[in-house]
Amino acid sequence: DAGVTQSPTHLIKTRGQHVTLRCSPISGHKSVSWYQQVLGQGPQFIFQYYEKEERGRGNFPDRFSARQFPNYSSELNVNALLLGDSALYLCASSSPEREGLGGETQYFGPGTRLLVL
Amino acid sequence: AQKVTQAQTEISVVEKEDVTLDCVYETRDTTYYLFWYKQPPSGELVFLIRRNSFDEQNEISGRYSWNFQKSTSSFNFTITASQVVDSAVYFCATGTDKLIFGTGTRLQVFP
Numbered sequence: 573d574a575g576v577t578q579s580p581t582h583l584i585k586t587r588g589q590h591v592t593l594r595c596s597p598i599s600g601h602k603s604v605s606w607y608q609q610v611l612g613q614g615p616q617f618i619f620q621y622y623e624k625e626e627r628g629r630g631n632f633p634d635r636f637s638a639r640q641f642p643n644y645s646s647e648l649n650v651n652a653l654l655l656g657d658s659a660l661y662l663c664a665s666s667s668p669e670r671e672g673l674g675g676e677t678q679y680f681g682p683g684t685r686l687l688v689l
Numbered sequence: 690a691q692k693v694t695q696a697q698t699e700i701s702v703v704e705k706e707d708v709t710l711d712c713v714y715e716t717r718d719t720t721y722y723l724f725w726y727k728q729p730p731s732g733e734l735v736f737l738i739r740r741n742s743f744d745e746q747n748e749i750s751g752r753y754s755w756n757f758q759k760s761t762s763s764f765n766f767t768i769t770a771s772q773v774v775d776s777a778v779y780f781c782a783t784g785t786d787k788l789i790f791g792t793g794t795r796l797q798v799f800p
Contacts, residue, residue, distance in 0.1 A: 615780075
């Protein structure tokens with residue numbers, strides 16, 4: 573079975589622009605989470621969606637938004653890009669139905685490397 | 690609030706040495722989960738283990754073993770007979786919905 577896929581793999585944008593990152597979960601997984609990983613740090617939680625509803629939101633500004641589609645894929649949108657948004661954006665999928673809601677294992681994709689100039 | 694501390698920033702060993710990566714967690718939840726992930730240079734986080742707070746049994750999987758001690762809030766990870774392919778950044782995490790990660794330990798295994 574295919575793992576979590578993300579697109580694009582790399583992206584270069586300039587300050588003030590908008591970016592959309594995409595994620596497809598493991599087949600059968602209905603929950604998707606987004607994380608930002610700045611160089612040298614651990615991943616920081618941005619959003620989690622389950623069954624197309626927002627289940628959690630991290631401490632990120634309103635410039636960050638996300639949504640989940642009926643096929644459980646997800647998009648992360650970032651408006652008005654800042655230099656500090658340069659990071660690896662990781663998507664993870666999980667299956668609360670199998671492991672219970674809360675604390676389920678999250679399986680990560682390869683990430684999208686965003687560089688803001 | 691939840692927090693994970695990985696005090697070891699970087700560890701270097703020679704192949705076949707045993708190495709232990711430390712993880713100390715903080716949580717007010719009575720039910721919680723602990724995880725270890727491996728991040729090779731490619732960047733993808735690879736899941737290694739999930740442990741719930743009610744299961745304090747140590748676990749062994751091949752050359753990997755984990756020591757969970759609630760009394761010291763620690764969940765340490767040992768690699769026995771390390772190999773060059775073990776070189777990566779290792780993250781400990783906790784969470785009941787979102788994951789809270791530590792800052793990671795970079796392990797370099799030299800031939």
